[in-house]
Amino acid sequence: MPMQNKTILHIANDYAGSKVYKNLVYELDQLDIQQIIYTAIRNKSKIGSNEINLQVKDSKTIYSSILNWHLDRVLYPLKIFKILRDIQSKIDLKQVKCIHAHTWYSDGGVAYFLSKKYDIPFIVTIRSTDLNIFQEKLAYLRPFGRKILTGAKQIILISASSERKVLKQSSLKRVINQIEEKIKIIPNGVDYYWIENSSFGLSRKISNIFNVLYVGRFTDGKQVSMLQEAIIQLNNELSQKIILHIVGGGGNDEGKVIELVKKHPDIFEFYGQINDKDKLLTVFRRCDMFAMPSRYETFGLVYVEAMLQGLPLLYSEGEGIDGFYSEKIGEKTKNHTVHGIKEKLRIMIDNFEQYSIPLEEVKKNHNWSLIAKEYEKIYQDCIESAAKNTYR
Numbered sequence: 001m002p003m004q005n006k007t008i009l010h011i012a013n014d015y016a017g018s019k020v021y022k023n024l025v026y027e028l029d030q031l032d033i034q035q036i037i038y039t040a041i042r043n044k045s046k047i048g049s050n051e052i053n054l055q056v057k058d059s060k061t062i063y064s065s066i067l068n069w070h071l072d073r074v075l076y077p078l079k080i081f082k083i084l085r086d087i088q089s090k091i092d093l094k095q096v097k098c099i100h101a102h103t104w105y106s107d108g109g110v111a112y113f114l115s116k117k118y119d120i121p122f123i124v125t126i127r128s129t130d131l132n133i134f135q136e137k138l139a140y141l142r143p144f145g146r147k148i149l150t151g152a153k154q155i156i157l158i159s160a161s162s163e164r165k166v167l168k169q170s171s172l173k174r175v176i177n178q179i180e181e182k183i184k185i186i187p188n189g190v191d192y193y194w195i196e197n198s199s200f201g202l203s204r205k206i207s208n209i210f211n212v213l214y215v216g217r218f219t220d221g222k223q224v225s226m227l228q229e230a231i232i233q234l235n236n237e238l239s240q241k242i243i244l245h246i247v248g249g250g251g252n253d254e255g256k257v258i259e260l261v262k263k264h265p266d267i268f269e270f271y272g273q274i275n276d277k278d279k280l281l282t283v284f285r286r287c288d289m290f291a292m293p294s295r296y297e298t299f300g301l302v303y304v305e306a307m308l309q310g311l312p313l314l315y316s317e318g319e320g321i322d323g324f325y326s327e328k329i330g331e332k333t334k335n336h337t338v339h340g341i342k343e344k345l346r347i348m349i350d351n352f353e354q355y356s357i358p359l360e361e362v363k364k365n366h367n368w369s370l371i372a373k374e375y376e377k378i379y380q381d382c383i384e385s386a387a388k389n390t391y392r
Contacts (some may be wrong), residue, residue: 007034007058007095008379009120011087011110012102015039016049016063020188020301021102027372029054033379036091037061040083042069062090076134076141080109093118098382100375101152104130105141108148115151121386123154123378128319131165132296142171150175153382155182158299160323184378187324189368190304193277198308199285200359208240210349213287213311215280215302219251221295223336228260228268230342234349235267242267242349245287247280249273284309289348293333293341294319304366312355314344324365327358 008028015021016039025037034056041047047063054060066086072079087093093114099122101111111122134141149155149172157163163183166172172179212231218224224246231244246261249272261268274280290306290313297320303313304321313330315321322332331344348355364370 006097006379006383007036009091009093009096009099010035010037010102011083011099011107012037012039013106014103015061016041016046019050019191022050022052023189023191023368024372024375025054026052027368028375029056029059030369031372031376032056033376035059036096038064038087038091040064040067040086042067042072064090076105076109076138079106080113083110084113087114093120096120098122098379098386100379101125101148103127104148105134105145108152109144112144112148112151119386121153121382122151123156123382124148124152125156125158126162126166127158128162128296131162135169135171142169146171146175149179149182152182153385154184154378155179156378157183157185158188159320160185161318161320164318164323185324186371186374187365188299188301188304189366189371190301190308191277192368194305194308195363195367197281198359198363200310200357210240210242210289210352211245211287212242212314212345213245213247213284213290213306214292215247215290215305216292217248217251218254218257220253222251222253223293223295223341224248225253225256225260226336226338227291227293227341228257228264229338230345231267232260232264233338233342234345238346238349240349242345243269244291245269245271245283247271247274247283281309284311287311288352289314289330291341291345292320293336293344295336297321301366304362307357307362308359310357310359312348312352312357314341314348325358325361328355329357330355 012021015037025035028035041063044065051061064086066082099111099114099120101107101122101124104124104126108124114120115122135145163185167176214224214227216222231242234242246268261270290311293314293316300320303315306313315332317332317334331348333340333344
């Protein structure tokens with residue numbers, strides 16, 4: 001069944017805040033798939049963020065400024081039904097043949113009710129916020145979360161580590177077989193720039209200095225200040241110098257990060273945010289390894305950007321990229337302590353030559369055009385399955 005005139009409705013609460021959705025939508029547009037992207041926002045300044053000029057007729061992006069900063073953050077049912085009413089008032093749901101909810105709870109809850117009312121099949125993507133916030137901390141929502149997953153035609157996971165977490169959920173135990181057969185792991189892609197400028201690694205290790213790189217926000221969950229403390233201790237304990245190159249800004253840990261940079265300018269090189277890809281590439285190529293020991297991470301595209309430059313990784317067990325590659329791509333921390341991070345960095349420095357990045361595999365796995373074709377097939381299967389059930 002061809003995808004022409006088969007509209008896909010994307011419900012993506014963070015469309016304005018993440019380029020992940022934009023890249024997928026663009027590639028689906030190149031495949032001649034009609035799309036409606038709906039995103040509910042709290043801040044009107046986000047209207048138009050990540051919007052692209054869709055070429056397929058009647059495709060559009062709807063930014064709906066209906067959420068507030070208070071009640072909608074804490075009252076999940078209020079938020080869901082507000083979005084549900086808004087979608088029904090702005091979209092002709094008769095033309096929609098499949099819904100893609102880009103988060104389990106915030107988007108999946110809306111998709112579930114739309115599916116029930118309009119008999120539209122839906123698929124749902126599970127992200128780290130779903131598992132670490134909604135599922136873990138909001139126990140009263142777990143029965144509804146189970147309904148969303150059992151109602152979905154397909155369940156998309158961004159990483160292998162997420163699959164292990166989903167299958168361990170006690171609230172899903174009685175339907176785990178039904179859920180497991182629907183799971184498909186599809187990683188995020190990266191900007192083509194990083195694929196086009198990939199490298200097996202330039203001639204590194206030309207001095208006795210080890211250059212470690214961090215790129216990202218300075219939130220508590222990223223554990224940047226703990227990484228800094230580990231670097232300070234290593235410099236005190238080892239004969240060779242370790243320099244941490246820090247790119248990024250923002251987040252609730254920013255003050256602590258900047259304070260440590262000022263105290264130790266000899267071992268911390270701070271760049272701030274870098275939006276110019278050529279400049280960022282230069283920083284990547286100055287470094288020997290990449291470190292981001294996040295407490296929570298859906299996938300972490302910056303890991304992929306680093307691997308595409310041949311950099312081995314320090315990452316967290318059970319988070320992000322963990323479990324996706326079997327090769328020796330780096331070391332993973334098992335506990336969120338300065339000592340744990342320090343010891344893994346020490347291992348990487350002592351055994352630097354043993355790490356290997358499967359560059360061609362990385363380029364293939366994170367190519368958005370190939371990923372979009374996987375989604376195209378999922379949408380087709382979703383629509384065809386629903387049609388068969390209708391005519392039985």
